[in-house]
Amino acid sequence: MRSTTDTLRARTVDGHREGQPTRVSVARAILLLMDEGRAPDETQDQGQAVLKQFQQSTERMVVAADSDHGFKLVSFPVDLTDEEAKKAFRKYTYDHLVCVIDNCHAPLRAHFRTTRRPGFQHEPGTANPHGEESHLHQMGKRLVARWAGEQAGASVQVEATSRDRTRRPDVTITTPSGKQIAVEVQYASMTIAQYRARDEDHARQYAARVWLLGHAGEHFTVDDGRIKLNELARRIADDGNTLLWINPQDGTILTAWSGSEKDPHPLRAQDKETGLWSIAPLDLCHLDDRSGILTPAGKRLRIAEERRLAALRELELAEQARREKERRRAEIAARHEAARRAAAEQQHRERASAWDASTEKAWLIGEHRDDVLTLLTATSPEEEAIANALGQSCAHWKTRVYQHIATAKDGEWVSWWKALRALEATGTDGDGKSRRLSKAHWPAFEKYLRVLGEAGLILVIGDDPNPTTAPVSMNGRGKRRPRPGGGTRKTVEAAPALAPVQVTAPPPPPPPPPPPPVQEEPASLAELQPVEVLAELQEPPPPPPPDSAFDTGLARPVATDAVAGTERRGVGFLLDRLLRRRR
Numbered sequence: 001m002r003s004t005t006d007t008l009r010a011r012t013v014d015g016h017r018e019g020q021p022t023r024v025s026v027a028r029a030i031l032l033l034m035d036e037g038r039a040p041d042e043t044q045d046q047g048q049a050v051l052k053q054f055q056q057s058t059e060r061m062v063v064a065a066d067s068d069h070g071f072k073l074v075s076f077p078v079d080l081t082d083e084e085a086k087k088a089f090r091k092y093t094y095d096h097l098v099c100v101i102d103n104c105h106a107p108l109r110a111h112f113r114t115t116r117r118p119g120f121q122h123e124p125g126t127a128n129p130h131g132e133e134s135h136l137h138q139m140g141k142r143l144v145a146r147w148a149g150e151q152a153g154a155s156v157q158v159e160a161t162s163r164d165r166t167r168r169p170d171v172t173i174t175t176p177s178g179k180q181i182a183v184e185v186q187y188a189s190m191t192i193a194q195y196r197a198r199d200e201d202h203a204r205q206y207a208a209r210v211w212l213l214g215h216a217g218e219h220f221t222v223d224d225g226r227i228k229l230n231e232l233a234r235r236i237a238d239d240g241n242t243l244l245w246i247n248p249q250d251g252t253i254l255t256a257w258s259g260s261e262k263d264p265h266p267l268r269a270q271d272k273e274t275g276l277w278s279i280a281p282l283d284l285c286h287l288d289d290r291s292g293i294l295t296p297a298g299k300r301l302r303i304a305e306e307r308r309l310a311a312l313r314e315l316e317l318a319e320q321a322r323r324e325k326e327r328r329r330a331e332i333a334a335r336h337e338a339a340r341r342a343a344a345e346q347q348h349r350e351r352a353s354a355w356d357a358s359t360e361k362a363w364l365i366g367e368h369r370d371d372v373l374t375l376l377t378a379t380s381p382e383e384e385a386i387a388n389a390l391g392q393s394c395a396h397w398k399t400r401v402y403q404h405i406a407t408a409k410d411g412e413w414v415s416w417w418k419a420l421r422a423l424e425a426t427g428t429d430g431d432g433k434s435r436r437l438s439k440a441h442w443p444a445f446e447k448y449l450r451v452l453g454e455a456g457l458i459l460v461i462g463d464d465p466n467p468t469t470a471p472v473s474m475n476g477r478g479k480r481r482p483r484p485g486g487g488t489r490k491t492v493e494a495a496p497a498l499a500p501v502q503v504t505a506p507p508p509p510p511p512p513p514p515p516p517p518v519q520e521e522p523a524s525l526a527e528l529q530p531v532e533v534l535a536e537l538q539e540p541p542p543p544p545p546p547d548s549a550f551d552t553g554l555a556r557p558v559a560t561d562a563v564a565g566t567e568r569r570g571v572g573f574l575l576d577r578l579l580r581r582r583r
Contacts, residue, residue, distance in 0.1 A: 048225035054247055054254060054279055055215060055222055061120040062249050063139050063146070064097035064108050073100065073146040075251065076110065076119050086112050093120065101138045119249070136214060139248035140185035141170040143282065144212070144293075148173045148183075151287040167201050169209075173287065179207035181292040185246060187214030192235055199239065210292035211236050215247040215254070226275045227256055229267070238269035242291065242298050246282075254279045255297035264304045351393035360399040375455055376402060382444035389437055390427030398448060400426050405458050420445060
């Protein structure tokens with residue numbers, strides 16, 4: 001079965017073939033010029049001509065009322081070509097049809113012209129009290145009423161009073177679902193306040209309201225193929241309504257939109273003009289509960305809008321999911337942070353308890369004054385890192401280092417490595433294995449030893465040592481181990497001890513020192529005087545067997561008065577207690 005569109009196309013083309021005049025309606029011309037209501041680029045000039053033709057208006061009538069059948073609306077058959085059919089319709093018009101204007105109802109005649117547009121015309125000599133605007137308005141609402149009455153299951157009322165009896169829409173349509181739609185055909189001037197009051201009343205009482213602006217007059221202006229929107233049209237569009245114009249003489253409706261052909265959008269208040277429009281016969285429109293009158297272009301707009309809203313909903317859902325993920329991540333991070341803080345606090349309490357119950361604290365308090373206790377209990381982030389690596393409080397490991405040096409035998413030197421390994425032995429895991437400090441901890445350990453030396457608690461001999469570049473020797477398994485001095489990476493066997501290197505001119509050997517007198521305990525830490533003790537290294541021990549462990553010790557010094565005033569390079573960082581301080 002051929003659709004109405006195909007039928008109109010066929011009729012127009014057939015008319016060209018038969019050599020008949022190409023006087024076709026705007027609706028039929030649009031169907032030839034436009035693909036689904038859209039003017040292609042190559043037919044832009046023709047599209048502008050069609051738009052101009054849509055805007056034209058004459059006093060001819062294309063709709064009449066049958067006075068013998070309840071003033072039923074009858075459309076003028078512009079497609080009639082058979083002379084007998086034309087003659088029969090002329091007689092039917094003369095006998096039964098009158099003007100559709102309520103206060104006119106004058107008899108009409110049917111004119112099938114070839115030089116002028118066909119249509120109904122008043123009988124000669126009859127009065128014509130209505131103007132063009134009233135005539136177009138009456139034709140428009142009668143045309144809409146006739147179209148709505150042809151929709152299955154719908155009922156129509158013209159100028160029926162609203163439920164609150166405050167308004168009378170031009171046409172009231174009741175859809176098959178029972179919803180009422182108010183249709184207003186607007187040719188006359190209207191202020192924004194008048195429109196607002198009427199539209200708000202319709203919105204409260206009807207499921208949908210449709211504003212059909214007139215194709216002639218102030219509500220439709222065309223300039224260079226673009227439709228200029230007046231203030232009323234922009235307000236209607238801003239309220240979410242699709243902008244529609246009606247031409248009752250041709251029985252067509254124009255739909256306008258913004259955006260682009262591929263991404264159309266309904267017009268809004270900020271749009272002052274548009275070049276996107278589509279004209280379709282009213283017969284191709286559908287009755288819709290949401291929009292009232294749904295044109296073919298309006299249907300495409302709805303589909304595009306639904307897709308756009310669906311995409312926005314997807315983006316919104318994705319954003320909600322992202323925020324929810326971030327919230328959960330933050331919640332998990334907060335729980336982990338709370339657990340970490342709780343564990344850190346518990347660890348701090350356990351370490352503090354171990355420190356309070358330790359023999360090192362008792363030794364420090366029993367044999368030293370408060371200023372020493374303050375010095376050893378002060379902490380820094382680097383020292384806290386060592387404490388975390390050892391699993392003990394900062395004051396605990398610092399006191400252990402100082403105690404290890406201070407309680408050494410008289411005349412015994414403590415090397416940097418020996419102090420470090422002794423400290424590592426105090427930090428153990430659950431399996432009893434000692435914890436090793438990484439190279440990242442060594443600078444802080446060295447700095448602490450220097451602090452002890454600057455405070456006069458220990459005697460530090462030697463320049464700035466760097467344990468990572470100490471002389472090493474290689475055993476059979478390729479393990480690195482520090483050497484007392486003079487060795488190189490390529491040395492396989494133990495290197496012989498080097499002779500002392502004189503830094504300054506050596507003084508004459510001092511006489512044997514007398515026995516030290518008994519000194520009274522100094523009143524403060526400042527009165528302590530360091531005792532200079534210099535040592536000469538013994539010959540290095542023979543190299544360990546290939547499977548020996550990593551040797552961290554350095555050679556122990558011999559007589560303290562053998563190399564007075566000299567310094568042994570490569571020996572490492574030598575430590576000795578200055579003296580023991582007792583109360």
